[in-house]
Amino acid sequence: MRGKADTPNTNITRSLFGAIMAISVPAIVTNVTVPVLGITDVAIAGHLGSTVSLAAIAVGTNMFNLLYWLFNFLRMGSSGLTAQAYGSGNSKAAAAVLCRAVLIALGVGSAMIIFRNQLCTLLLDSMDVTGATRDAAECYFMIRVWAAPATLGAFAFTGWFVGMQNSRVTMWISLFVNVLNIAFSLLLVFVYGMALDGLAAGTVIAQWGGIALSVTVCALKFKPHMPCFGDIMNWGEIKRFFAINTDIFLRTLCLIAVTLWFTRAGAAQGDTMLAVNALLMQLFTIFSFFMDGFAFAGEALCGKFKGACNPYCFKKTVWLLICIGGTIAAVFTVVYALAGSDILSLLTDDIAVENTAKDYIWWAVGVPLAGFMAFTWDGIFIGTTETRPMLASMAGAMIVFFTVYSTTFDSLGNNGLWLSFISYLVVRGVALTILARRFNRLS
Secondary structure (H helix, E strand, O other), X not given: OOOHHHOHHHHHHHHHHHHHHHHHHHHHHHHHHHHHHHHHHHHHHHOOOOHHHHHXXXXXXXXXXXXXHOOOHHHHHHHHHHHHHHHOOOHHHHHHHHHHHHHHHHHHXXXXXXXXXXXXXXXXXXXXXXXXXXXXXXXXXXXXXXXXXXXXXXXXXXXXXXXXXXXXHHXXXXXXXXXXXXXXXXXXXXXXXXXXXXXXXHHHHHHHHHHHHHHHHHHHHHOOOOOOHHHHOOHHHHHHHHHHXXXXXXXXXXXXXXXXXXHHHHHOOOHHHHHHHHHHHHHHHHXXXXXXXXXXXXXXXXXXXXXXXXXXXXXXXXXXXXXXXXXHHHHHHHHHHHHHHHHHHHHOOOHHHHHXXXXXXXXXXXXXXXXXXXXXXXXXXXXXXXHHHHHHHHHHHHHHHHHHHHHHHXXXXXXXXXXXXXXXXXXXXXXXXXXXXXXXXXX
């Protein structure tokens, strides 16, 4: 007689759990390695003998983060559509998604190069950067912008690889790009005597190297059946692609509005409180690295099961993702509650900032439980390309954020700001849970 552990239902659960881990673990590794490059750039700039270099690299990095963040829909939009095509066994449709995304990436990236002067001025003016720091940041931007088509193209390939159920490829390509970037930056700065222009050039070389590797891996490993030009330019599919990506783009704008206002409200309270909030946000960032990895799994697997018309495995995957997300959130909550102060001590040597941060650490402790549902549902909704509910939930959460902020900040100060942020995370998760029930495919 077979034991309970050998029942078909248990075997399916084990198989799905394995599939989730196979996609999420490489994605988490990729997320964790990304900050290494930023730390390296800062370290190199710090050895150039000028505080202007450090300030300029920070400004320049923020300029590109903001610019590229707006076009992250090229990754998210591609993964869901590709996963559905993969699940339905339509390899030509999957290849067409990649072609459309890459063509848009190359077009947008080329436009950034053409209008680089105007973009640079707009971004620097919005950050109110002046003097020598502005000149150095402008030099950095004008060189690094030549990587824009490759960087945006990498978004498209990343989404496609995830949709094809293989995040290991994205992990190895990301590691390759980071190592190449660090190697060329060190070579150009310390061997050839370049400064910030060397750092920017190192990034350009690495990004184009990464896109070359992506094309090579795609051709050799996946061997996609390339569609004809008519299939790529199918008007119905193009309309669907842009409808999905427009929702994601607008959702990103709402997210940026909350993020920028959070930073602005912290800065309005002085340098110490700005540093405190930035420090506590690092705890949220560490948690998000893990949850984003499982969101990738949600994109890939839920999209695949939707394309395969397999509601049983779809529902099982949703249940597993929520259970895993809740477990991770509980672990992070316990770790932050018990060792949060010690973690803060590792992140800063400024006693005043550290002591002030400890007064607000319980807000950071509450972030994992408040936010894990939002991360989990985001991956599921992206995989099923149900992007309109994502936009609606984000817009509603943004309204709640600003409403709570406007009614509590004057009386509660920074506590009111964090209450606003926690409320924003909770509303996103609750709204998506409610909206998911409206769709039989997600219930």
